[in-house]
Amino acid sequence: MTVQCCVxxxxxxxxxxxxxxxxxxxxxxxxxxxACLVESVALLAVERATLVAAKQHRVGAHA
Ligand SMILES: [Zn+2]
Numbered sequence: 001m002t003v004q005c006c007v008x009x010x011x012x013x014x015x016x017x018x019x020x021x022x023x024x025x026x027x028x029x030x031x032x033x034x035a036c037l038v039e040s041v042a043l044l045a046v047e048r049a050t051l052v053a054a055k056q057h058r059v060g061a062h063a
Contacts, residue, residue: 005032006031006032007036007040008036017035
């Protein structure tokens, strides 16, 4: 089975993430490579903080 990063499209080959030509494997497992995982977690943290801040703002406005 091929493991491919859903963000940068790199594929995992022998434990290494490489930028390979488009894979025609029907059994592709999409995941994040370490670099994109860190980026996505950071983005999610920002998004979550924004949501929490917006929620707190709404609660404050209605109180
Ligand atoms: Zn990636």
